Amino acid sequence: MFRLVARDLAIDLGTANTLIYEKGVGIVLNEPSVVAIRYDGSRKIPVAFGAEAKSMLGRTPEGVKVVRPVRTGVIADFEVAGMMLSHFLSKARRKSKSFFKPRVIVGVPSGITEVEKRAIRDSIENEAREVRLIDEAMAAAIGCNLPVTEATASLIVDIGGGTTDIAVISLKDIVYSVSVRQGGDAMDEAIINYMRRRHHLLIGEATAELMKMTIGSAHPDYDGQEMEVRGRSLTSGAPASLVVSGKEIREAISEVVGTLVAAIRQALENTPPELSGDILAAGLALAGGGALLKGLDRHISEELNIQVTIAEDPLAAVVQGAGKCLDNSELYRNIWF
Ligand SMILES: Nc1ncnc2c1ncn2[C@@H]1O[C@H](COP(=O)(O)OP(=O)(O)OP(=O)(O)O)[C@@H](O)[C@H]1O
Numbered sequence: 001m002f003r004l005v006a007r008d009l010a011i012d013l014g015t016a017n018t019l020i021y022e023k024g025v026g027i028v029l030n031e032p033s034v035v036a037i038r039y040d041g042s043r044k045i046p047v048a049f050g051a052e053a054k055s056m057l058g059r060t061p062e063g064v065k066v067v068r069p070v071r072t073g074v075i076a077d078f079e080v081a082g083m084m085l086s087h088f089l090s091k092a093r094r095k096s097k098s099f100f101k102p103r104v105i106v107g108v109p110s111g112i113t114e115v116e117k118r119a120i121r122d123s124i125e126n127e128a129r130e131v132r133l134i135d136e137a138m139a140a141a142i143g144c145n146l147p148v149t150e151a152t153a154s155l156i157v158d159i160g161g162g163t164t165d166i167a168v169i170s171l172k173d174i175v176y177s178v179s180v181r182q183g184g185d186a187m188d189e190a191i192i193n194y195m196r197r198r199h200h201l202l203i204g205e206a207t208a209e210l211m212k213m214t215i216g217s218a219h220p221d222y223d224g225q226e227m228e229v230r231g232r233s234l235t236s237g238a239p240a241s242l243v244v245s246g247k248e249i250r251e252a253i254s255e256v257v258g259t260l261v262a263a264i265r266q267a268l269e270n271t272p273p274e275l276s277g278d279i280l281a282a283g284l285a286l287a288g289g290g291a292l293l294k295g296l297d298r299h300i301s302e303e304l305n306i307q308v309t310i311a312e313d314p315l316a317a318v319v320q321g322a323g324k325c326l327d328n329s330e331l332y333r334n335i336w337f
């Protein structure tokens with residue numbers, strides 16, 4: 001049976017992951033924002049999407065390339081992003097058995113340009129009856145259950161793959177926001193560079209990410225962890241492996257972490273004094289996959305002297321917040337645009 005009225009959908013089109021929430025149902029899709037493309041002359045033919053495509057990263061046959069169409073929070077490859085979004089949307093629609101097109105609400109980074117907004121609307125026009133946008137930081141705050149509709153200030157920090165969005169929110173309004181074009185990807189790059197420089201070992205993105213998640217941290221408490229890493233020796237050209245410590249990885253990513261901490265400090269300094277008091281009392285909330293970096297909450301707390309809480313499900317906070325807006329459209333009226 002097909003339903004006559006399509007249920008509204010919320011989408012978090014992230015640099016690293018795309019999630020879709022169906023109104024009244026919950027998360028119906030959660031896939032890496034990755035497409036494997038076969039090049040036929042100038043034509044791009046998608047051969048795999050999402051998790052299947054990600055597993056091909058760094059090991060594709062000739063003529064096939066694994067592409068991430070969203071970079072630093074914005075669409076970098078319109079054609080491929082469009083293919084990916086319409087694939088994911090039609091998958092979600094098949095699941096919800098809706099024949100008609102849904103209304104779709106999409107999370108976008110703050111500071112997005114009109115051209116970028118247009119590109120997002122264009123890329124899903126075929127799958128949606130109506131397209132609305134919501135600020136990602138606002139959605140993350142709602143997903144973290146922060147009291148955004150009340151006359152008190154909340155501070156949200158969403159650390160994604162490509163961007164870190166920091167926002168002070170009060171009475172449904174963004175009082176201050178900054179988007180830093182650095183996040184988990186920059187940490188992976190720092191690890192790749194460190195391994196090349198210090199150990200003359202060439203590693204791929206997937207290995208760097210795994211190292212970050214396994215032994216990476218922002219706090220010396222985790223320095224003692226170790227991991228065996230495989231790659232290609234830059235000196236002999238042959239496969240090689242060695243054991244790396246948590247301390248090394250903490251130091252390798254410390255510059256990126258420092259940039260994020262500095263941006264949060266700046267947000268605190270730019271917050272009007274009456275609102276600072278609220279934030280001091282409530283602390284800040286961390287969302288996005290970067291919030292899962294070990295010891296990051298403690299590091300921020302120690303550096304900035306502020307209480308830090310981590311979202312219950314950091315990777316899903318944005319889509320859950322946008323979904324909550326769909327579920328409670330009266331309460332969150334005027335929050336999307
Ligand atoms: N356990 C972990 N420790 C450290 N980092 C992690 C962990 N799990 C996921 N990440 C990182 O989180 C990032 C992905 O987070 P998320 O899905 O929130 O990003 P995104 O929303 O797709 O990106 P953006 O918001 O920048 O567009 C990746 O860089 C990933 O490596």
Ligand SMILES: [Mg+2]
Pocket residue numbers: 012014015136158159160161288318
């Ligand atoms: Mg995100």
